[in-house]
Amino acid sequence: xxxxxxxxxxLRIPSIxxxxxxxxxAKAVAFLSDLLKDHCELKxxxxxxxxxxxxxxxxxxxxxxxxxxxxxxxxxxxxxxxxWNCDPFAAILTKDGQIIARGTQDMKCVCMQYVEALLRLLKxxxxxxxxxxLLFMPDEEIGGVDGMGKFVxxxxxxxxxxxxxxxxxxxxxxxxxxxxxxxxxxxxxxxRAKGPTGHGSRFIQGTAMQKLITAINHxxxxxxEQRTKLxxxxxxxxxxxxxxxxxxxxxxxxxxxxxxxxQYAMNVIPTDAMAxxxxxxxxxxxxxxxxxxxxxxxxxxxxxxxxxxKTPSHNVxxxxxxxxxxxxxxxxxxxxxxxxxLECEIFPAGTDGRYMRQAGMPVYGFSxxxxxxxxxxxxxxxLKASTYLEGIKVxxxxxxxxxxxxxxxxx
Ligand SMILES: [Zn+2]
Numbered sequence: 001x002x003x004x005x006x007x008x009x010x011l012r013i014p015s016i017x018x019x020x021x022x023x024x025x026a027k028a029v030a031f032l033s034d035l036l037k038d039h040c041e042l043k044x045x046x047x048x049x050x051x052x053x054x055x056x057x058x059x060x061x062x063x064x065x066x067x068x069x070x071x072x073x074x075x076x077x078x079x080x081x082x083x084w085n086c087d088p089f090a091a092i093l094t095k096d097g098q099i100i101a102r103g104t105q106d107m108k109c110v111c112m113q114y115v116e117a118l119l120r121l122l123k124x125x126x127x128x129x130x131x132x133x134l135l136f137m138p139d140e141e142i143g144g145v146d147g148m149g150k151f152v153x154x155x156x157x158x159x160x161x162x163x164x165x166x167x168x169x170x171x172x173x174x175x176x177x178x179x180x181x182x183x184x185x186x187x188x189x190x191x192r193a194k195g196p197t198g199h200g201s202r203f204i205q206g207t208a209m210q211k212l213i214t215a216i217n218h219x220x221x222x223x224x225e226q227r228t229k230l231x232x233x234x235x236x237x238x239x240x241x242x243x244x245x246x247x248x249x250x251x252x253x254x255x256x257x258x259x260x261x262x263q264y265a266m267n268v269i270p271t272d273a274m275a276x277x278x279x280x281x282x283x284x285x286x287x288x289x290x291x292x293x294x295x296x297x298x299x300x301x302x303x304x305x306x307x308x309x310k311t312p313s314h315n316v317x318x319x320x321x322x323x324x325x326x327x328x329x330x331x332x333x334x335x336x337x338x339x340x341x342l343e344c345e346i347f348p349a350g351t352d353g354r355y356m357r358q359a360g361m362p363v364y365g366f367s368x369x370x371x372x373x374x375x376x377x378x379x380x381x382x383l384k385a386s387t388y389l390e391g392i393k394v395x396x397x398x399x400x401x402x403x404x405x406x407x408x409x410x411x
Pocket of ligand 1: 106
């Protein structure tokens with residue numbers, strides 16, 4: 001079909017985050033602009049040069065109402081070429097109907113499903129009460145700092161007057177779709193220890209290494225507690241998901257004294273040692289509570305911690321029908337109209353959605369891929385053409401439902 005062909009053309013633009021600014025980002029934005037230019041008001045914002053953000057706006061009949069933001073990112077992660085069975089940017093369509101390409105799941109599918117759904121709705125002369133903004137972001141795969149991270153701080157973002165946002169989710173292997181209403185907080189922490197030096201042949205007490213190991217062991221035993229909780233939970237009715245527990249991983253370990261020859265001096269006790277941790281904290285764990293634990297674990301004299309990155313607060317979007325009319329509309333459309341079973345979860349990693357939530361907007365992370373193995377960032381990333389087409393139909397229902405939600409108290 002024409003839709004599948006357009007999707008494949010978009011997949012052929014190799015918009016890998018790291019080299020996107022050299023030209024493929026511009027190509028992706030030009031491709032999308034071309035499809036939308038006759039139907040929407042287009043604007044390109046560059047918070048950082050060569051990292052364009054495309055905003056496509058369809059004005060509502062009551063533009064003062066809070067708008068609907070359909071967010072996606074057009075960048076993709078790199079590929080380990082020799083692990084792929086085909087060119088990841090050829091977007092081949094196999095005999096059994098699979099499209100194989102980088103970005104099929106994460107998340108060029110959603111970029112194009114928004115576009116196709118909107119074009120179909122406009123073809124049928126549909127107009128909406130609320131303004132709809134399609135956002136296409138660069139750099140999500142490298143943290144979004146120069147993309148959504150900077151964009152939410154602009155007057156441009158505020159002027160969008162967003163009432164609710166949709167963003168990416170993950171495929172669901174069962175006959176259901178997953179909605180992510182929050183994310184775990186990301187904390188990257190460095191722990192440093194200082195202690196006396198001395199000759200490696202003696203019993204020096206309270207060394208930097210000893211202190212660091214004590215602190216590390218506290219974090220690792222907390223890690224083990226959480227891991228056990230996740231696996232024990234699996235045997236109960238309310239199985240826990242990765243997004244429900246904390247993960248703690250020791251990712252950096254540094255110490256030792258180097259001589260002039262660049263070699264480690266094996267007989268010198270170092271005065272400094274450092275460990276780095278990647279920590280992800282679920283909304284059920286209050287952040288100040290965890291920081292109190294961290295303080296206790298690093299309380300020994302000569303031990304300190306610092307943040308390399310710290311999500312300042314948990315931001316969870318309401319899935320209480322009474323509190324969020326947008327959520328109620330989303331749920332009614334999916335479960336009532338489309339008969340799709342929804343599974344609500346906390347996203348285990350980070351997406352651009354967190355920046356919008358931090359800016360105070362409810363965001364639901366959702367990629368309509370039922371009965372599909374999760375292949376984001378994987379070799380031979382693929383999506384069935386039929387699943388892709390089904391997803392367009394989902395947005396054909398969701399967009400008008402959300403955009404025609406009448407005036408609410410918060411408008
Ligand atoms: Zn993504």
